[in-house]
Amino acid sequence: LRLDMTLIFVLAFTVITRLWALHAPSQAVWDEVHFGRFAGEYIRGRFFFDLHPPLGKLIFAAVAWLGGQKTAFTMSKIGDAYDGSTVPYLLMRLVSASCGIAIVLVIYLLLRGLGCSRWTCNLGAWLIAVDNASCILSRLIILDAQLVLACLITITACVWMTRFPRFSRSWLLCLLLSGLGLGITTSIKLVGLGAVGIVGLITLHDLGQRLQEVLHKPTRATVQRWLADFALRSICLVALPLAIYVGTFALHLALLPRSGTGDAFFSKPFQASLDGNIHNLPLDGPPQLANGSVVSLRSLHGSSAWLHSHAHRYPVYPNGTDGLVSSHQQQVTAFSFTNDYNSLWRLELVRQGEFSLAAKPLISTPSDLPQLLYHGDLIRLVHVATGLPLHTHDVAAPLTPTLQEVSCFAPGDHRVPPGQVGHQPKMDIWRIDVTDTTEPEVLALRSALRFVHANTSAALLISGQNLPSWGFFQLEVAATRDINQVSTLAWTWVADHHVHDQLPKASKEHVPEISFWGKLVELHQVMYEAQSRLSKQAHAYSSPPLIWPLVFQGISFWQHPENNQQIYLLGNPLVWWLLSVGHATQCVPTLALVVDLESRREFRARILFTHTAFFRRLAWGVGVLGAGWLILYLPFVLMERQLFLHSYWPALCLRQVLGPRKKANTHTH
Structure with a gap:
């Protein structure tokens, strides 16, 4: 040219x-x-x-x-x-x-x-x-x-x-x-x-x-x-x-060998091929959670972090323009270090008659075993190290005022939000939901879980923000009443490191392996389904x-x-x-x-x-x-x-x- x-x-x-x-x-x-x-x-x-x-x-x-x-x-x-x-x-x-x-x-x-x-x-x-x-x-x-x-x-x-x-x-x-x-x-x-x-x-x-x-x-x-x-x-x-x-x-x-935000779109065999996915982790305890189970709760939001608490309280600080102050109760955070004793929680089942919302009939369990947990059960999450239950209330979270503060509540705590008097023990009850399957069993490492506060209908989540030095730069944990305004993974948790002395150990779950060609076909199926679900509004x-x-x-x-x-x-x-x-x-x-x-x-x-x-x-x-x-x-x-x-x-x-x-x-x- x-x-x-x-x-x-x-x-x-x-x-x-x-x-x-x-x-x-x-x-x-x-x-x-x-x-x-x-x-x-x-x-x-x-x-x-x-x-x-x-x-x-x-x-x-x-x-x-x-x-x-x-x-x-x-x-x-x-x-x-x-x-x-x-x-x-x-x-x-x-x-x-x-x-x-x-x-x-x-x-x-x-x-x-x-x-x-x-x-x-x-x-x-x-x-x-x-x-x-x-x-x-x-x-x-x-x-x-x-x-x-x-x-x-x-x-x-x-x-x-x-x-x-x-x-x-x-x-x-x-x-x-x-x-x-x-x-x-x-x-x-x-x-x-x-x-x-x-x-x-x-x-x-x-x-x-x-x-x-x-x-x-x-x-x-x-x-x-x-x-x-x-x-x-x-x-x-x-x-x-x-x-x-x-x-x-x-x-x-x-280039994407590790578990991430896209896991939930795919089948169990596909997920099991990803490092760190809940279907790729070996069970080190009983498969199904029960009353009295001790677990660590890992968030699926971003990098791995576990629900955590320690014997330090939220500082007294002005909280926005509404005049509220912090509860000064025990901090609850998310910590990226695994195998920490402060990240262990005991699940205690709320029995019928103990709470007005606990009227759901329990699925029967053999008499020689503790009561197993199922989708929709009401529980308390008790911090093993301090013995205090997980709690949320109508107080703004420290970094995200649109979310509720999450804390561990002690009977002697006297700093409560204006208008609330004394200890309210029923504010520590949570509903456990299984969100990734229609099966009701609550399984360690296998079930994607959501914890919804019984009184305020707020879901437990990680906001993604790091607390300042008083929170040791750990991640902020809060609760939201509108789960549609946050990422699904923000309020999704997995129970790992499950321990229960009265339950039998798990046998290894067999998840079929998937070939590259199987992954390729499934990827295109999911792409097609996602395209067809795009909004018409x-x-x-x-x-x-x-x-x-x-x-x-x-x-x-x-x-x-x-x-x-x-x-x-x-x-x-x-x-x-x-x-x-x-x-x-x-x-x-x-x-x-x-x-x-x-x-x-x-x-x-x-x-x-x-x-x-x-x-x-x-x-x-x-x-x-x-x-x-x-x-x-x-x-x-x-x-x-x-x-x-x-x-x-x-x-x-x-x-x-x-x-x-x-x-x-x-x-x-």
């Missing part, structure tokens, strides 16, 4: 708009919260679940690791500051920005492959460069820029392949690049399956034409060449993409696909809390509207020409004979881009769930170059 000064100008403009002040804002923007967290999970090796294939997230994780990130991504919501963290967010954004710059160059090459003039190619590249939406989506830690670049490279390589002689070095290189592109595109997002459809149409068209030539003059040599062509395409366009796709999942699973920034080309509604990605600066995703109205009008106006005369030619058969033959090259170029260029746009766009029209404007970007890129391609053909004619 000769030096094109206009293209250099377009690329320079693109570099400036994609890289200028890339560090701003130094806060988490939109889905950076999710993809940054996924990168941190790869670095820590903790299993997670996401709707999309893993390659794009693996790329971000690799860049984060090379940039020095060694810990978790701590930004939990839009607007959380990167300042002071170890997250190399600038390098991670640079991945997307580099892809955004490359997209403009690939658009130019795609139009050249379709036979367009340099003027037309530069126009197509310029339309992408000046598009606001393309610019914004190329500056964030999200998958869209990677997806669009891989998709366009795939289509471009396939188009250029049709320009070279079969089996030439250039033809083989383009074929290989097409296969690599297909594997990479589908491994980033399943929207990349649209590229499979586009490449499939081009391949079928090309193979069909060559098959007609073979059938017209069948010889042994022509048949062998066609079969060799078919075999090479099968290897490069089917086997190679599948190998890449499966390989990314193999790498994904290899309208969102403030969701929009129906039919209005996407008209850019009537955008998405607010980020807003400064003080000066109302915003990052708002919106396409360039001038470009989008002109393309919509242009496509509509060009469809009418094209249709009229076809009707006119059909009505005048004798004139049609002369027109087609005289302008055969023009019609072939028109059908080829517009057909590839138009079909590609429809393949990438129409599936969203058929979906019944929340959809957002950014999903239109892959189809938009083909639509934006479809206009220049039509114009080029019109000028040629």
